[in-house]
Structure formats: structure tokens, C-alpha cells
Amino acid sequence: MNKKEYLNELEEHLKNYSFDDDAIDDIIEEYDMMIDEANEEMTDEPLEDLLGSPKEIAKNLRTTEAFKHAKDNKIVALSPFLSAIIFFVLGFGFDLWHPGWLVFLLIPITGIFSVKHHKVKTYVISMIPFISLLIFLSIGLITDVWHPTWTVFLLIPASSIFAGDNERSLLNGALFIIIPVIYLLSYYFFPFQFNWMILLLLIFPAYDGDVFTFTINGVRNQRLERISVLVLFALAVIYGVFGSLYGIWHPLWIIFLLFPVYVMIISKRHFKETIPLVAFMPFVSIILFILAGELFNGYYWSWLFFLLIPVVAILHD
Amino acid sequence: MNAQMKKGIVELCVMKLLDRKKASTFEILKQIKDLDVNQNTVYPILRRLNNDGYLNCEKGNNAIGAPRKYYSLSDEGKTRLTTLIEAWRSFTDSVNAILEEDKR
Numbered sequence: 378m379n380k381k382e383y384l385n386e387l388e389e390h391l392k393n394y395s396f397d398d399d400a401i402d403d404i405i406e407e408y409d410m411m412i413d414e415a416n417e418e419m420t421d422e423p424l425e426d427l428l429g430s431p432k433e434i435a436k437n438l439r440t441t442e443a444f445k446h447a448k449d450n451k452i453v454a455l456s457p458f459l460s461a462i463i464f465f466v467l468g469f470g471f472d473l474w475h476p477g478w479l480v481f482l483l484i485p486i487t488g489i490f491s492v493k494h495h496k497v498k499t500y501v502i503s504m505i506p507f508i509s510l511l512i513f514l515s516i517g518l519i520t521d522v523w524h525p526t527w528t529v530f531l532l533i534p535a536s537s538i539f540a541g542d543n544e545r546s547l548l549n550g551a552l553f554i555i556i557p558v559i560y561l562l563s564y565y566f567f568p569f570q571f572n573w574m575i576l577l578l579l580i581f582p583a584y585d586g587d588v589f590t591f592t593i594n595g596v597r598n599q600r601l602e603r604i605s606v607l608v609l610f611a612l613a614v615i616y617g618v619f620g621s622l623y624g625i626w627h628p629l630w631i632i633f634l635l636f637p638v639y640v641m642i643i644s645k646r647h648f649k650e651t652i653p654l655v656a657f658m659p660f661v662s663i664i665l666f667i668l669a670g671e672l673f674n675g676y677y678w679s680w681l682f683f684l685l686i687p688v689v690a691i692l693h694d
Numbered sequence: 695m696n697a698q699m700k701k702g703i704v705e706l707c708v709m710k711l712l713d714r715k716k717a718s719t720f721e722i723l724k725q726i727k728d729l730d731v732n733q734n735t736v737y738p739i740l741r742r743l744n745n746d747g748y749l750n751c752e753k754g755n756n757a758i759g760a761p762r763k764y765y766s767l768s769d770e771g772k773t774r775l776t777t778l779i780e781a782w783r784s785f786t787d788s789v790n791a792i793l794e795e796d797k798r
Contacts, residue, residue, distance in 0.1 A: 414720040429733035
């Protein structure tokens with residue numbers, strides 16, 4: 378393998394693991410210099426024997442980069458506390474419990490902005506989940522039409538598919554837009570029970586395309602991506618079945634909060650770390666807050682569940 | 695030897711070498727070749743040490759003017775190295791004490 382082939386292969390593996398652009402440039406520059414140094418020695422030893430295999434190097438670097446990203450995540454970790462403080466000020470000070478709870482959106486927003494993207498494409502993709510959530514909440518809160526507004530979330534996988542390197546990205550991405558549109562047309566113009574089953578067709582473009590990139594602290598893992606697609610799909614089926622049978626689209630959507638919880642569990646398991654209970658508390662608190670608010674009309678007291686976040690953090694320490 | 699244990703030893707050796715004098719990644723690779731380590735792990739270890747603030751990194755040129763990146767131990771790295779060496783000595787002393795027990 379010559380220098381060019383070696384560096385290309387290394388770059389390919391780093392891209393597959395979704396290293397950020399800065400990290401890739403830095404690593405490639407380092408290996409470029411290393412190869413030059415090796416060549417100056419006039420050795421006959423193949424580059425792989427001297428410097429290691431590009432695939433294994435990228436694999437070993439994953440953990441290093443993941444820990445680096447984990448440090449950056451400290452700002453994100455503070456966002457639940459900031460949100461809780463603003464929520465209490467709005468609630469106690471101005472009796473704005475609702476829609477004051479929307480400040481908890483600061484948590485995902487901080488997450489989105491804490492990740493540095495150097496390409497416009499990846500930046501737009503990272504913003505789509507947040508934009509979808511804003512559309513969902515705006516339409517839901519103003520018109521109370523939660524269903525089928527939730528289909529706006531299908532923009533998330535669609536954008537990832539369009540951005541993918543897969544040969545059929547355009548076709549799969551288009552299918553991911555067309556199928557929900559057919560569903561919406563059926564919902565409003567040719568309604569029948571279980572018409573949501575049209576959406577099951579999404580499994581085909583989902584499996585063939587890069588539905589979403591699953592990253593653990595910034596490092597991509599394709600095997601977990603496939604498992605995650607199935608988990609997300611299972612949640613969507615549960616949502617579809619119970620939503621259409623009992624008409625409980627809201628607050629049933631909170632089952633999707635189980636997805637980030639699942640992501641945290643597998644992320645931590647992957648790196649063989651223990652999972653601090655406090656990491657789950659923002660999600661648990663939101664679920665309890667909404668359940669108590671909806672089922673017992675208790676929004677005026679259910680905010681107390683947010684106190685679980687600092688309480689658990691204190692007990693944990 | 696256990697791969698994880700070997701990584702720890704490589705980390706210690708890399709830090710000690712950089713404590714003696716600044717070096718490029720390739721120079722480090724050459725110097726620790728006798729340890730029979732996996733080359734794939736050396737740069738990731740170096741990068742992690744750098745990310746953790748244990749190393750200083752400076753760009754320079756070699757004798758013929760080609761660009762190079764040289765690493766040296768930072769003050770934080772020197773403190774960390776002292777701790778690691780103490781832990782290593784205490785560990786090897788204990789292991790040696792067990793191994794040499796029959797000879798006494």
C-alpha cells in the first residue's frame with residue numbers, strides 16, 4: 378500500500394466512524410508526516426507493519442475521540458438544571474406553567490449547538506429534529522391536532538437518507554417523503570381504520586438507506602444504528618396501534634422519550650461504563666410531569682417531578 | 695500479556711520518553727518497537743494524552759525542512775508521570791516480592 382492509498386483508506390475509516398472534520402484533518406496530517414518520516418528511513422517494511430493498519434487505527438481512535446466529546450458534553454449536562462430554574466421562575470413568578478414547560482427544549486437545543494459542524498449539510502441535518510419538534514409543538518399547542526402532525530418527525534430520517542452516501546439515497550429519501558404524504562392524503566381524504574399501516578412501508582427505504590447516523594459521543598457505530606432503527610420503528614408501531622385504537626396520540630408521544638434513554642444505556646454499555654441515574658432523570662421527570670398533568674389534570678403540582686433531577690444528583694454524589 | 699495492561703505500560707513508556715526529549719510520533723514508534731506493542735494503539739494513546747493536556751505539541755521542521763509535529767510532556771503530564779511511575783514501582787515491587795519469596 379502506497380502513501381496515497383494508506384491515507385485514503387484511513388480517511389475512509391475515520392469518515393465511517395463519523396469523526397468530525399477537524400479530527401480527520403488532524404489525524405491525516407499526522408499520518409502524512411509519519412509516512413514521510415518512514416520513507417526517509419528508506420525501509421522496505423510495508424507501511425501497515427510500520428505504522429499499523431488504517432482500519433485498526435481508526436477503531437482504536439474511536440474511544441479517544443469519544444472521551445474527548447464526553448468532556449464537551451458537560452455544558453449539555455447543565456442544561457436540565459438551567460431549564461428547571463427558568464421553568465420555576467416562569468411558573469411561580471408569572472403562573473406560566475404552561476407553556477413554560479417548553480423551556481425544557483433548551484436541553485436538546487444545547488445538545489444540538491454544542492456539536493461543532495463544519496459542513497452546512499451536517500449542520501442542517503442536525504437542526505431538522507429540533508425544527509420538526511418546533512413544528513409539532515406549535516401545531517399541536519395552537520390547533521390541538523397532535524395526530525397526524527407527528528408525521529413531521531419523519532423529516533428527520535428523510536433528511537439523513539438524502540444526505541447519505543448510499544447510491545440510492547435520492548430514491549430512498551424521496552420514498553421517505555412520498556409514503557407519509559400518501560398516508561396524510563389517505564387520512565384526510567380516504568380515511569379508514571389502520572391506515573397508519575401505510576407507514577409500515579417505510580421499513581424498506583429505512584433499511585436500505587442511512588436512516589440516521591447513530592453516534593456515541595460523536596463516534597459512529599453502524600451495528601448499533603441498525604438496532605436503533607428497529608427500536609425506533611417498534612416505538613412508532615406501538616404509537617400507531619395505541620394511538621389509532623384509543624385516540625391517545627397526546628400524551629402517548631412521550632414513549633419516544635424512551636429512545637434517548639435507550640441510546641444512553643447502549644452508549645454507556647458500549648464503553649463499559651456505569652450509568653449514573655441522574656442522566657436518566659430529565660427524561661423520567663418529563664414523562665412523569667406530562668403523565669400526572671394529563672391523567673390527573675395536575676400540571677400545577679406535577680412540576681415537582683423536575684426536583685427529582687437535582688435530588689438524584691445530590692444523592693448520587 | 696493482557697492487551698489493556700500492555701496499553702497502560704505503553705502509555706507509561708511514551709510519557710517517559712517524552713519526558714527525556716521531545717519527539718515525533720514516528721520516533722516514538724521506533725523507540726518502543728522492542729516492547730512488541732501493537733502499532734495501531736500508539737498514536738491513539740498519544741492523541742488521548744494530548745487531548746487530556748498531558749502533552750505539549752509544536753509544529754516544526756526536520757533537518758531537510760519537511761514539516762513535523764513534535765510532542766513533549768506538559769507540567770500536568772510530568773505530575774501524571776510521577777504518579778504513574780510510583781504506582782508502577784509499587785506494583786512491580788509487590789509482584790517481585792511474591793515471585794522471589796521461594797529464593798529467601
